[in-house]
Amino acid sequence: MPYAGTDFYNLDAALSAEQRQARDTVRAFVDDRVLPVIEDAWLEGRFPSELVPLLGTLGVFGANLPEEYGCAGMDNVAYGLIMQELERGDSGLRSFASVQGALVMYPIFAFGSEEQRKRWLPALAKGEKIGCFGLTEPDFGSNPAGMLTRARRHGDGWLLSGSKMWITNGSRADVAVVWAKVDDGDADSIRGFLVERGWPGFSARDQKGKHSLRASDTSELAFSDVELPAQSVLPKSGGLKSPLMCLTQARYGIAWGAIGAAMACFEQALEYSKTRVMFDVPIGAKQIQQEHLAEMLTEITKAQLLAYQLGRLKDAGTMKPAQVSLAKRNNVDMACNVARAARRMLGANGILAEYVPMRHMANLESVYTYEGTHDVHALILGQALTGMSAF
Amino acid sequence: MKIVVTVKLVPDPNAEKKIDAGSKRLVRTGIETVLNPYDEYAIEGALKIKESLGGDTTVTIFSMAPAASKEVLRKALAMGADDAVLLTDPALEGSDVRGTAYAMAQGIKQTGFDLVICGGLADDGSTGGVPGALAEYLGVPGFTNCRQVEVAGGTLKVQRETDSGYQVVSGPLPALVSVTMAIGEPRYASLKGIMGAKKKSIATLALAALSVDGAVGGDGAKTEVRAVAAPPVREKARVVEAPDGAAGARAIFDLLKEKKLV
Ligand SMILES: Cc1cc2nc3c(=O)[nH]c(=O)nc-3n(C[C@H](O)[C@H](O)[C@H](O)COP(=O)(O)OP(=O)(O)OC[C@H]3O[C@@H](n4cnc5c(N)ncnc54)[C@H](O)[C@@H]3O)c2cc1C
Numbered sequence: 001m002p003y004a005g006t007d008f009y010n011l012d013a014a015l016s017a018e019q020r021q022a023r024d025t026v027r028a029f030v031d032d033r034v035l036p037v038i039e040d041a042w043l044e045g046r047f048p049s050e051l052v053p054l055l056g057t058l059g060v061f062g063a064n065l066p067e068e069y070g071c072a073g074m075d076n077v078a079y080g081l082i083m084q085e086l087e088r089g090d091s092g093l094r095s096f097a098s099v100q101g102a103l104v105m106y107p108i109f110a111f112g113s114e115e116q117r118k119r120w121l122p123a124l125a126k127g128e129k130i131g132c133f134g135l136t137e138p139d140f141g142s143n144p145a146g147m148l149t150r151a152r153r154h155g156d157g158w159l160l161s162g163s164k165m166w167i168t169n170g171s172r173a174d175v176a177v178v179w180a181k182v183d184d185g186d187a188d189s190i191r192g193f194l195v196e197r198g199w200p201g202f203s204a205r206d207q208k209g210k211h212s213l214r215a216s217d218t219s220e221l222a223f224s225d226v227e228l229p230a231q232s233v234l235p236k237s238g239g240l241k242s243p244l245m246c247l248t249q250a251r252y253g254i255a256w257g258a259i260g261a262a263m264a265c266f267e268q269a270l271e272y273s274k275t276r277v278m279f280d281v282p283i284g285a286k287q288i289q290q291e292h293l294a295e296m297l298t299e300i301t302k303a304q305l306l307a308y309q310l311g312r313l314k315d316a317g318t319m320k321p322a323q324v325s326l327a328k329r330n331n332v333d334m335a336c337n338v339a340r341a342a343r344r345m346l347g348a349n350g351i352l353a354e355y356v357p358m359r360h361m362a363n364l365e366s367v368y369t370y371e372g373t374h375d376v377h378a379l380i381l382g383q384a385l386t387g388m389s390a391f
Numbered sequence: 392m393k394i395v396v397t398v399k400l401v402p403d404p405n406a407e408k409k410i411d412a413g414s415k416r417l418v419r420t421g422i423e424t425v426l427n428p429y430d431e432y433a434i435e436g437a438l439k440i441k442e443s444l445g446g447d448t449t450v451t452i453f454s455m456a457p458a459a460s461k462e463v464l465r466k467a468l469a470m471g472a473d474d475a476v477l478l479t480d481p482a483l484e485g486s487d488v489r490g491t492a493y494a495m496a497q498g499i500k501q502t503g504f505d506l507v508i509c510g511g512l513a514d515d516g517s518t519g520g521v522p523g524a525l526a527e528y529l530g531v532p533g534f535t536n537c538r539q540v541e542v543a544g545g546t547l548k549v550q551r552e553t554d555s556g557y558q559v560v561s562g563p564l565p566a567l568v569s570v571t572m573a574i575g576e577p578r579y580a581s582l583k584g585i586m587g588a589k590k591k592s593i594a595t596l597a598l599a600a601l602s603v604d605g606a607v608g609g610d611g612a613k614t615e616v617r618a619v620a621a622p623p624v625r626e627k628a629r630v631v632e633a634p635d636g637a638a639g640a641r642a643i644f645d646l647l648k649e650k651k652l653v
C-alpha cells in the first residue's frame with residue numbers, strides 16, 4: 001500500500017495538480033529507494049551518495065529555480081512538499097538537497113554572473129556536481145558577522161585564508177560557496193566566493209562521532225592562502241545580508257521538511273498503538289496513548305497549515321524573513337517533540353534503528369541547531385516585534 | 392515513427408472496492424482514478440524505443456474513458472509521452488471487450504500509428520482480451536506478452552514470454568504489441584516532466600468523429616455479466632517447523648509431493 005500521508009484537514013484539496021504530482025513522485029521515490037537503505041546507511045554513518053544522480057534525474061535540486069538553468073521551475077509550495085517527502089525519508093537527505101538547492105544553487109542564481117550560472121546550475125541540478133556552503137566557523141556560529149575568514153586582494157584576484165566548520169557535504173563538494181570578509185573590512189565587506197575542489201591550499205576533513213545526521217557528511221574546511229581567480233567572486237554578493245538571504249531559502253525548506261520527519265514518526269506510533277497489546281488490549285485503546293496521538297496529530301496539522309500559508313506568501317513575493325523564522329522554529333521544535341513522543345510510545349522497540357522515531361529524533365537535534373538555532377529565531381522574532389535587538 | 396500507447400484509467404488498485412448489486416458494475420464514486428499500473432510499463436517500453444530511435448519518434452497516449460478523468464492522463468505526459476488522445480462519449484459506457492477494442496481501433500486509425508503498445512492486463516476488468524481484439528480490428532499483426540521490443544529498419548523484433556522461456560518473433564510495421572512487466576520498471580515522472588506536461592495537448596475524440604457501424608457501449612455488448620461473487624476465502628497458511636534447513640526443505644518437499652505439485 002503506498003504511503004498516503006497525514007492530512008487531517010484535507011490540505012490536499014488546496015493543492016494544484018502539479019503540487020500533488022511533485023509530492024507524489026518524490027514520495028514514491030522515498031518509499032522505493034530511500035526507506036530500504038536509510039537504516040543501514042545511518043548506522044554505518046554513511047551518506048547514501050548513490051541516490052544523488054537519481055535525485056538529479058528527478059529534478060529535486062533547486063526545483064524552484066528557473067528552467068533556463070536546467071531546473072524544474074516549480075512553485076514554492078511544490079518545493080516545500082518535496083522537502084517534506086525527502087525528510088520523511090531522513091533529515092540527512094533533505095539537508096543534502098537544502099544545501100545543494102537553497103545554499104549553493106540559489107546564491108549562484110541570485111548573486112552569480114551569467115557565466116557562473118551557466119557553468120554551475122545545470123550540473124548542480126543534475127547532481128553531476130555537488131556543492132557546500134561555508135559560513136559557520138569554529139568560534140562564530142550564531143554570530144557569523146564576527147567571522148575570521150579573509151579574502152585579501154592578490155593581483156586580479158584574492159588570497160583566501162581561514163577555516164569553516166560544520167559544513168554539510170564539505171568533503172564531497174566540487175564547489176564550495178565560501179563567505180569571507182574582504183580586506184579586513186566589517187560585516188558589510190562579507191562576500192561569497194566559489195572555491196573549487198583541488199585548488200591548492202583548500203582541504204576538507206569529515207567530522208566524526210556524530211550522534212545526529214549520521215547519514216550526512218559534515219566537514220571542516222581549511223583555507224591556507226588559497227589563490228582565488230578574479231571571476232571566483234559572486235559579483236552581486238555584498239554584506240552579511242547575502243548569506244542571510246540564502247539561509248532564508250533553506251529555512252523555508254526546513255519548515256516543510258520537519259513536517260515529513262514528524263509524519264513518519266507519528267504514523268509509526270499510530271500503527272504500533274493499534275497492534276501492541278498490553279494488559280490484554282492494544283495500547284491505543286488507553287486514554288493516555290490516545291492523548292499522545294491526538295497531541296501529535298494536532299501539532300502536525302498546525303505545522304502543515306503554517307508551512308502552506310508561508311509557501312503562498314513566498315509565491316506571492318511577500319514573505320518576510322521573520323515569518324520564515326517563526327515557521328522554522330515552530331515546526332522543527334514540533335517535530336522534535338513528536339519524534340520523542342513516538343519513540344516513547346514504542347517502548348523498548350522505540351530505541352531500535354528498525355523503527356524510525358529515534359533516528360528522526362536524533363537527526364532533528366541538528367535541525368534544531370542549524371540554520372539559526374531555536375533561540376536565535378526567538379531573538380529574530382523578538383527584534384521584529386519590539387524593534388530592539390537582544391542578540 | 393509514431394507510437395501509440397493504450398492506457399486504461401482504472402480505480403486506485405489499493406482502494407477497497409465494492410460491486411453494485413444492481414448494475415453488477417464497480418462502484419467508482421469516492422475512489423481515485425489512476426493510470427492502469429500495467430500500462431505504465433507500456434509507456435516505459437514506448438519511451439525506451441523513442442530514446443533508442445531518437446529523431447522524430449513520438450509517443451501518443453490513447454485512452455477510452457469518461458471525460459472527467461482527462462487530467463489523470465497528465466501523469467503519462469509527465470513521464471515523457473508527447474501528447475494524448477481521449478476517446479470519450481457517453482454512448483461508450485458499458486462496452487465489453489469487443490466493443491472497447493472496436494471503438495478504440497476506430498479512434499487509433501484516426502490518430503494514426505506505426506506501432507501500438509498495450510499493457511498486458513487492466514487492473515479492474517482483467518480480461519487481457521483487449522490487445523488481441525484491438526490488433527484484429529486494426530488489421531495489423533499482434534504480438535502479446537512481450538518482454539523486449541526492438542524496432543530497426545521498419546521491422547519489429549520482440550521477445551515473447553512463454554511458460555518455459557521466451558520466443559523471438561519478428562514482423563512488419565505497423566503492428567501491435569502488449570508488454571509484460573519485464574519490459575522495465577516504469578520511470579518516475581520527473582519534476583521537469585510534470586511542469587512540461589502542463590503545456591502538452593490532450594485532445595478529445597467523440598464517436599461522431601469516427602466511422603462506427605452498429606451499436607456500441609452497453610447496447611452493443613455481446614457479453615453480459617450474469618452474476619458477481621467474492622473469491623473464496625483463502626485457507627490459512629501452513630507454517631512448516633523443522634529443526635534445521637535440510638529437514639525444513641524435506642518437509643516442504645513432502646508437502647508439495649502430497650499435493651502432487653512436484
Ligand atoms: C549537522 C550540522 C550541519 C551543519 N551544516 C552547516 C553548513 O552546511 N554550513 C554552515 O555554514 N553551517 C552549518 N552548520 C552550523 C550551524 O549553522 C551552527 O551550528 C549554528 O549556527 C549554531 O552555531 P554554534 O554551533 O556555534 O552554536 P553557538 O552559536 O555557540 O550557540 C550555542 C548556544 O547558545 C545559544 N545562543 C547563541 N547566541 C545567543 C544569544 N545571542 N542569546 C541567547 N542564546 C544564544 C544558541 O541558541 C545555542 O543554544 C551545521 C551544524 C550541524 C550541527
Ligand SMILES: Cc1cc2nc3c(=O)[nH]c(=O)nc-3n(C[C@H](O)[C@H](O)[C@H](O)COP(=O)(O)OP(=O)(O)OC[C@H]3O[C@@H](n4cnc5c(N)ncnc54)[C@H](O)[C@@H]3O)c2cc1C
Nearest residue numbers: 397398455486487488510512513516517518519520521612
Ligand atoms: C465490474 C465489471 C463489470 C463489467 N460489466 C460489464 C458488462 O456489464 N458488460 C460488458 O460487456 N462488459 C463489462 N465489463 C467489462 C469491461 O467493459 C472491460 O473492463 C473492458 O471491456 C476492457 O477490458 P479489460 O478491462 O479486461 O481490459 P484488458 O483486456 O485486461 O486490458 C489490456 C490492455 O488493453 C488496454 N485497454 C483496455 N481498455 C482500455 C481503455 N478503455 N482505454 C485504453 N486502453 C485500454 C490497456 O493497455 C490494457 O492494459 C465489466 C468489467 C468489470 C470490471
